[in-house]
Amino acid sequence: xxxxxxxxxxxxxxxxxxxNKVSMHVKEGDIVGLIGPNGAGKTTFLNAVAxxxxxxxxxxxxxxxxxxxxxxxxxCHRGLSRSFQIPRPYPKMTALxxxxxxxxxxxxxxxxxxxxxxxxxxxxFVEFPMAEETITESLNTLQLKRLDxxxxxxxxxxxxxxxxxxxGLTEGELGDIMTxxxxxxxxxxxxxxxxxxxxxxxxxxxxxxCIQFGNKIAEGPTxxxxxxxxxxxxxxxxxxxxxxxxxxHAGAQVG
Amino acid sequence: MxxxxxxxxxxxxxxxxxxxxxxxxxxxxxxxxxxxxLVPPFNQEYLIRWLCAAALIAAASVSFDFTAGFIxxxxxxxxxxxxxxxxxxAILVDRFGISPWIGIFVGALSAGLLGFFLGIVTxxxxxxxxxxxxxxxxxxxxxxxxxxVWLTRGSLGLRVxxxxxxxSNLPYYYVILAMMxxxxxxxxxxxxxxxxxxxxxxxxNMDAARTSGINPVYYRIVNFTLSCTLAGLLGGFYAHYYGIxxxxxxxxxKTVEVLAVAYIGGRGSLWGGAVVAFPFIYAMxxxxxxxxxxxxxxxxxxxxxxxxxxxxxxGGFAAFFQQHFSKPKNIILYYLVNGKKTA
Ligand SMILES: Nc1ncnc2c1ncn2[C@@H]1O[C@H](COP(=O)(O)OP(=O)(O)OP(=O)(O)O)[C@@H](O)[C@H]1O
Ligand SMILES: [Mg+2]
Numbered sequence: 357x358x359x360x361x362x363x364x365x366x367x368x369x370x371x372x373x374x375x376n377k378v379s380m381h382v383k384e385g386d387i388v389g390l391i392g393p394n395g396a397g398k399t400t401f402l403n404a405v406a407x408x409x410x411x412x413x414x415x416x417x418x419x420x421x422x423x424x425x426x427x428x429x430x431x432c433h434r435g436l437s438r439s440f441q442i443p444r445p446y447p448k449m450t451a452l453x454x455x456x457x458x459x460x461x462x463x464x465x466x467x468x469x470x471x472x473x474x475x476x477x478x479x480x481f482v483e484f485p486m487a488e489e490t491i492t493e494s495l496n497t498l499q500l501k502r503l504d505x506x507x508x509x510x511x512x513x514x515x516x517x518x519x520x521x522x523x524g525l526t527e528g529e530l531g532d533i534m535t536x537x538x539x540x541x542x543x544x545x546x547x548x549x550x551x552x553x554x555x556x557x558x559x560x561x562x563x564x565x566c567i568q569f570g571n572k573i574a575e576g577p578t579x580x581x582x583x584x585x586x587x588x589x590x591x592x593x594x595x596x597x598x599x600x601x602x603x604x605h606a607g608a609q610v611g
Numbered sequence: 612m613x614x615x616x617x618x619x620x621x622x623x624x625x626x627x628x629x630x631x632x633x634x635x636x637x638x639x640x641x642x643x644x645x646x647x648x649l650v651p652p653f654n655q656e657y658l659i660r661w662l663c664a665a666a667l668i669a670a671a672s673v674s675f676d677f678t679a680g681f682i683x684x685x686x687x688x689x690x691x692x693x694x695x696x697x698x699x700x701a702i703l704v705d706r707f708g709i710s711p712w713i714g715i716f717v718g719a720l721s722a723g724l725l726g727f728f729l730g731i732v733t734x735x736x737x738x739x740x741x742x743x744x745x746x747x748x749x750x751x752x753x754x755x756x757x758x759x760v761w762l763t764r765g766s767l768g769l770r771v772x773x774x775x776x777x778x779s780n781l782p783y784y785y786v787i788l789a790m791m792x793x794x795x796x797x798x799x800x801x802x803x804x805x806x807x808x809x810x811x812x813x814x815x816n817m818d819a820a821r822t823s824g825i826n827p828v829y830y831r832i833v834n835f836t837l838s839c840t841l842a843g844l845l846g847g848f849y850a851h852y853y854g855i856x857x858x859x860x861x862x863x864x865k866t867v868e869v870l871a872v873a874y875i876g877g878r879g880s881l882w883g884g885a886v887v888a889f890p891f892i893y894a895m896x897x898x899x900x901x902x903x904x905x906x907x908x909x910x911x912x913x914x915x916x917x918x919x920x921x922x923x924x925x926g927g928f929a930a931f932f933q934q935h936f937s938k939p940k941n942i943i944l945y946y947l948v949n950g951k952k953t954a
C-alpha cells in the first residue's frame with residue numbers, strides 16, 4: 357500500500373523553484389532514502405508534504421487522503437511526524453516536557469493513557485543519554501537529535517521523516533543510528549529519510565529517490581539508483597562529469 | 612492514578628494550597644499582606660494607598676506574564692486594555708446606573724472580547740510583530756478615549772462612582788488583594804494543566820510545536836482572551852477606586868512599568884512579579900514623593916533595573932530564588948518553600 361504519494365509537487369520561493377513537479381511514493385513499511393546534493397530541495401520537499409511550508413503546486417496523498425496544504429498539526433494528527441535537520445527544541449523546557457508536548461498533543465485522535473510514562477519510554481527507546489530533567493538549552497547537537505527523535509516518535513506516527521539524522525556522527529555512532537532506524541521500522545513505522553552518508557543509505561534504505569535542483573532525477577531500488585550515472589554525476593559535479601563522460605556515454609550506449 | 616491517590620492522602624490545608632497553586636511560604640506572604648495595613652506604621656491612609664497601587668501592579672504583572680512569559684508575546688497594549696475595562700465599566704455605571712460591581716464584570720468581558728480579536732488579528736504574526744500590533748491597538752484605544760469627548764470627556768477626565776462610600780482605602784485594598792489572588796489562581800491553574808505546556812511550546816518554538824500537533828491558533832486566542840479579561844477586571848477596580856479616568860492611564864509607559872515588574876520578578880513564573888511589586892512600588896512611591904519635580908524618574912529607574920536583571924539574571928527574582936533557596940536542608944523550611952509533594 358502506498359502510504360505517501362506526491363503528484364507533481366512543487367514549491368516556489370519567489371522566483372526560485374526549490375521543488376519542481378516531484379512525483380514519488382513511499383510504500384508502507386519501507387525505509388526510503390531521499391538523496392541529492394546540498395540545496396537540492398530535500399528539506400523543502402519534506403516541509404511541503406508536512407505542511408510547514410505548503411506546496412505551491414501539485415498534490416500530496418497521505419494514507420489515501422488528499423492532504424495537500426494541510427497544516428503541520430493536522431498532518432501530525434493524521435500520523436505524520438518529522439525530525440528536524442537542525443534540531444529545534446524548546447530552549448527552556450526539560451527533555452521530558454519536550455517529548456510530553458508531542459505525547460499529549462500529537463495523539464489527539466488516538467490518546468495515550470499515561471503521557472508521562474509514554475514519553476519516558478520514548479526517551480529510553482532512542483537511548484537519550486541525559487537525565488529527563490535536563491533543560492534542552494544545555495544539550496549538545498547529538499543529544500538534541502536524539503531528543504528531537506523521541507519527540508517525533510511520541511505522537512505514534514505511521515510515517516516518519518528523518519532529516520539528516522546522522523549528520524556529524526562518528527563511525528561508531530553511525531552503527532547505533534542504523535540499529536535505531538531499523539528498530540523504529542520494526543515498530544511498524546514507515547520511514548522517509550534525507551541523508552548524505554552513503555554508508556548509512558546503502559545499508560538501511562530499500563528504495564531511493566534522488567533530486568537535484570528541485571527535479572527528481574532518479575527513483576528505484578537502492579542499488580540501482582546508486583549506480584545510476586545521472587545520480588553519481590549529480591553528486592560528483594561538473595568537473596568530474598567531463599572526465600567521466602566517455603564512460604557515461606559508453607554506459608548509455610550499452611544500456 | 613498515582614497522583615490522585617497521593618493527593619487524597621494530603622491533609623485539608625495542603626489540599627487547599629494545592630488547589631490554589633500556593634506554596635506554604637506564599638500563603639504566609641498573603642497573610643502578611645492581609646494584616647499589614649492594620650499594623651503601624653502601615654496603617655496610615657497614604658501607605659495603604661501605596662499598598663493598593665502595589666497590589667494592582669502585582670495582579671497586572673501576573674496576567675501580563677501569562678502572555679509574555681508563556682506564549683512569548685509582549686502585549687504592549689496591556690494597559691490600554693486595562694483602560695478599556697475601566698472606561699466600559701465607568702460609562703455603563705454612569706449612563707445606566709448599574710452597580711459598579713456589575714460594571715466591573717462587564718468591563719472585564721469587553722476587554723476579553725478585545726483580547727479575543729487581538730488574538731485573531733495577530734495570529735499570523737510572530738513575536739515582535741504581534742507585540743507591535745498590540746502596541747498600535749493600544750495607542751488607537753488611547754486615541755479613541757482622548758477624541759470621543761462626548762463619551763469619555765477626553766483629557767478632562769471622567770468622574771467615576773467609587774465602589775464604597777467610605778473614604779478609607781482599606782476596603783479597596785482587600786478587594787484588589789482578592790483580585791490579585793484570583794488572577795494568580797486562575798492563570799497558575801491554567802498553566803499547570805496541559806494547556807500550559809502548549810503555551811510554552813508555541814512560545815518557545817512554533818514549528819516544533821505545530822509538528823507536535825499543537826494548534827497555535829486555538830492556544831493563542833485562549834491565552835489572549837484570558838489575559839485581557841483579567842486586565843479588564845483590574846481596569847474596573849482602577850476606575851472605581853481612583854474615581855477618575857483620563858486617557859493617560861492607558862499610556863504605554865504604564866505597560867512598561869508592568870513589564871518591568873514582571874521581568875524583574877521572573878518571566879514565566881507568574882508569582883515573581885507579584886512578589887517584587889510590593890517592595891518596588893513602595894520604593895518608587897518613596898522616590899516619587901521625595902523628588903516630585905522629576906517626572907519620569909521612576910521609568911528610568913525601572914529601565915536601569917530591567918537592564919541589570921536581563922544582563923545578570925535573565926530569569927529574574929523567581930529564578931534566583933529557585934536556584935538558591937528552593938532546596939533548603941531544614942525539613943520545615945523545605946516544606947515552606949516546596950509544600951507537600953503531590954506526585
Ligand atoms: N524559506 C525559504 N525561502 C527562500 N528560499 C528557500 C527557503 N528555504 C529553502 N530555500 C532555498 O531552496 C533551495 C532548497 O533548499 P533545501 O533546504 O530544501 O535544500 P536541501 O536539499 O535540504 O539541502 P541540504 O542538503 O543542504 O539540507 C535552496 O536553494 C534554498 O536556498
Ligand atoms: Mg536540508
